[in-house]
Amino acid sequence: MNKLLLSVIILIITYILIFTQRRFRTTAAFLGGLVAVTLGLIGFHQATANIDFNKLAIFLAMMIFTIITKESGIFQYLAIKVTKFSKGNTLLLLIALSLLSAFLSSILDEIITLLLLANLTLAITNILEISSLPFLIAEIISANLGGMATYIGTPVNIMIGSSAKFNFIEFLSHLAPISFILMIISIFYLTNYFRDIFKENKTSKELISHLTRIDEKRAILNPYLYKSSLLILTITIMFSFFAHLIHLELGVIYLLGALVMLLISKQDPDHIYAQVDWKIVFFLIGLNILTGTLEENGLITIITARLIPQISKNFSLFSSYTLIFSSLLSSFFDNIPLIAIAIPVVKNMSFLLETTNINLLWWILALGANIGANGTLIGSASNLIVADIAEKNKQPIPFWYFIKVSMPLVIINLCIAWLYVYLRYL
Numbered sequence: 001m002n003k004l005l006l007s008v009i010i011l012i013i014t015y016i017l018i019f020t021q022r023r024f025r026t027t028a029a030f031l032g033g034l035v036a037v038t039l040g041l042i043g044f045h046q047a048t049a050n051i052d053f054n055k056l057a058i059f060l061a062m063m064i065f066t067i068i069t070k071e072s073g074i075f076q077y078l079a080i081k082v083t084k085f086s087k088g089n090t091l092l093l094l095i096a097l098s099l100l101s102a103f104l105s106s107i108l109d110e111i112i113t114l115l116l117l118a119n120l121t122l123a124i125t126n127i128l129e130i131s132s133l134p135f136l137i138a139e140i141i142s143a144n145l146g147g148m149a150t151y152i153g154t155p156v157n158i159m160i161g162s163s164a165k166f167n168f169i170e171f172l173s174h175l176a177p178i179s180f181i182l183m184i185i186s187i188f189y190l191t192n193y194f195r196d197i198f199k200e201n202k203t204s205k206e207l208i209s210h211l212t213r214i215d216e217k218r219a220i221l222n223p224y225l226y227k228s229s230l231l232i233l234t235i236t237i238m239f240s241f242f243a244h245l246i247h248l249e250l251g252v253i254y255l256l257g258a259l260v261m262l263l264i265s266k267q268d269p270d271h272i273y274a275q276v277d278w279k280i281v282f283f284l285i286g287l288n289i290l291t292g293t294l295e296e297n298g299l300i301t302i303i304t305a306r307l308i309p310q311i312s313k314n315f316s317l318f319s320s321y322t323l324i325f326s327s328l329l330s331s332f333f334d335n336i337p338l339i340a341i342a343i344p345v346v347k348n349m350s351f352l353l354e355t356t357n358i359n360l361l362w363w364i365l366a367l368g369a370n371i372g373a374n375g376t377l378i379g380s381a382s383n384l385i386v387a388d389i390a391e392k393n394k395q396p397i398p399f400w401y402f403i404k405v406s407m408p409l410v411i412i413n414l415c416i417a418w419l420y421v422y423l424r425y426l
Contacts (some may be wrong), residue, residue, distance in 0.1 A: 004297040025115020026279040042293040050292030055162040059252025062109035064258035072226035076219035079120040090198040101139040102146020134194040149179035156369040167244040248270030274311035287340040304348040326368025
C-alpha cells in the first residue's frame with residue numbers, strides 16, 4: 001500500500017479515537033505514532049527528531065511550578081480573598097473569579113489552575129449556598145481567553161510559540177491586547193447572561209458577616225514556600241522576557257526555574273513527579289510523530305501546494321477563513337490535535353511566503369484555537385477537567401447548556417478578533 005495513503009489512514013483512525021474516546025486519547029495518539037514507526041512510514045530517528053522537546057519542557061516546568069506552589073496554600077488564600085472582596089455579591093464574585101482565572105492561566109499551567117480553581121469554587125459556592133454553574137462556566141471561558149495573552153498561557157500557545165520560534169515579548173505584543181479586550185467583553189456578556197440567576201442567589205447577612213471575619217493569611221500553610229515560589233516564578237518570567245537575547249530556549253529557562261523551586265521547597269521529588277499530568281506529555285509526543293509521518297510522506301507538501309495559490313490571490317480573505325475555521329473546528333474538536341496538524345502546514349508555507357504573512361498566520365491560528373476552545377465542553381482539555389470535577393460533585397455542567405451560554409460569545413469574540421486582525425495587520 002502507498003505510504004502516503006497508509007499514513008493518512010492511521011491519522012484518521014487515531015483522530016477518530018481521540019475525538020470520540022476521551023479517556024483513550026493519550027493511548028490513541030501514542031499508539032498511532034508507534035504504529036507509524038513500526039510500519040516503516042517514518043524512521044525511528046526521524047520520529048524522535050520531530051518531537052518538540054522545548055514544548056514538552058515548558059509543559060513539565062509549568063506543571064511542576066503549579067504543583068509546588070499549591071502546597072503553600074496560595075490558591076486557598078486567593079479564593080478567600082476574592083470571596084471576602086465580593087461580600088456575598090454574586091455579580092462581583094463572578095467578575096473576581098473570572099479575572100483570577102484569566103490571570104493565573106496567563107502565568108501558570110492552565111489545566112492545573114482550573115483543576116484547583118474549580119474545586120475551590122465549588123467549596124465557595126457551597127458555603128454561600130448558591131449555584132456554582134455560572135462561576136465554573138465563567139472560569140473556563142476566562143482561562144482560555146486570559147491564557148491566550150502569553151506564550152505559556154495555553155497548550156496551543158506553547159505549541160505555536162515553540163514551532164514558530166517566537167519569544168515571550170512577541171506573544172505579549174500581539175495577543176495580550178486582544179486577550180484583554182475579549183476578557184472585558186466576555187465578563188460584560190456573562191454578568192448580563194447570568195443576571196437572573198444571581199437574583200435568585202441570595203446570601204444571608206449572617207454568612208457574609210462570618211466571611212468577613214475569616215483571616216485569609218491562615219490559608220498560607222507554608223509561608224517560606226509561598227514567598228520563595230513567588231520569587232522564583234517572578235525571576236523565571238523575567239528571564240523569559242530576555243530568552244531571545246541570552247540565546248536560551250524558554251523550555252530550558254522554565255525547567256531550570258522549576259527544578260530550583262523543587263530543591264528549595266524541600267519536598268519529596270517523587271511526590272511532585274507523581275502529580276505531573278504525564279498523559280499530555282505522551283499525547284503530544286504521539287501527535288508530533290504522526291505529523292512528522294505526514295510530512296515525511298508528502299501530505300503536508302500537497303496541502304501547502306493547494307493552499308499557496310489561494311493565499312496569493314487574496315491573503316486577507318484567506319486569513320479570515322483561517323480564523324473562522326480554526327475557531328469553529330476548535331469548538332467541536334479538541335484544539336490541541338487540530339493545531340498539531342496545522343503547525344507543519346504553516347511551517348511548510350514559511351519557505352514560500354513573506355515572513356510577515358507567515359507570522360500573521362501563526363497569530364490567527366492562536367486566536368482561533370483559543371477563542372474556539374470556549375465553544376463547547378470538548379473544545380480543550382481544561383474544559384473537560386472542570387466538567388469532570390463538577391459532575392463528581394453532583395453539580396454537572398449540561399453540555400448543551402454550556403453551548404447555549406458560550407457559542408454566542410464565541411461568535412462575538414470571533415467578530416472582534418477579525419476586526420482586530422483587519423485593523424492591525426491587513
